[in-house]
Amino acid sequence: MKRYLLLLLFAFTFTVNGQTYLSARVVAIKDGDTVVVLDSLRTQTTLRLAEVDCPEKSQAFGARAKEFTSDAIFNTTIEYVVIDIDRYGRAIAMVYYGADRKYLSAEIIRAGMGWHYKRYSNSEELAQLEEEARAARRGLWIDDNPIPPYEWRKN
Template sequence: MKYSFKILLFLLVTNFIYSQKTLTAKVVGIKDGDTVVVLDSLNNQITLRLAEVDCPEKSQPFGTKAKQFTSDQIYLKTIKYVVTDTDRYGRSIAMIYYDVDNKYLSAEIIKAGMGWHYKRYSKSKELALFEDNAKKNKIGLWIDNNPIEPSEWRKQ
């Protein structure tokens, strides 16, 4: 019985992992630090909102730098992405991977201090550690003594 349960559990986990389809597209636009536009294989433009990270708004301190960071990482590159959800604006929320070593863009943004780990939608301990490290070392937006999260900035 235990053996059958383990096999069933393995099959369910494997099915879940592979049910999230990895797609490929070329990045043709950077709207801001956490929103990009890609061109898929059928030449459709798709707006992707990055999963697990929230970057400063354009008018916010470090907003322009966050956008430039994202651009420097992926603009005009072919990326891989996995759609995890859709936001209230109809954008696909996606985990984006790039370069030959499959860097995870949201992690790179957080490490560079160009965005917050979006704890409301992510429980990643690794991303939380990256944010803590950026804060501790005053990297990027953490050079400011009191950086304001984008969700609070939008309320002002």
């Protein structure tokens, strides 16, 4: 039985360039940048998306950011890499989805549904995607002065 469980676990993990990718089904969307997954061992894990900060639920575009994430990955199997654990015990993860393995954080930023979280990411690609979304006034960038979630949370 133990051997079977280990084989099952390894069937849903793989390593590329020294990074361990996990596979799980998305069972809940808490908000635009936080999801809950269920793995092959029926363990639920809360994932906080890396490199992106979406509006809070009560903030302008908070519901739309959640809807964007839900439309992209709810009830699908994703692949993810855990890069850290936050102070709330959530796994901070880089999430990939779809046949072409889109990077969810990049797609959120591209659609104007979140900020590139520069405090925790120095990705030039994500910074460029945010600039493009701002210039095109996509999503939350339609507002003249959107309030970043980290500032919103201070109030």
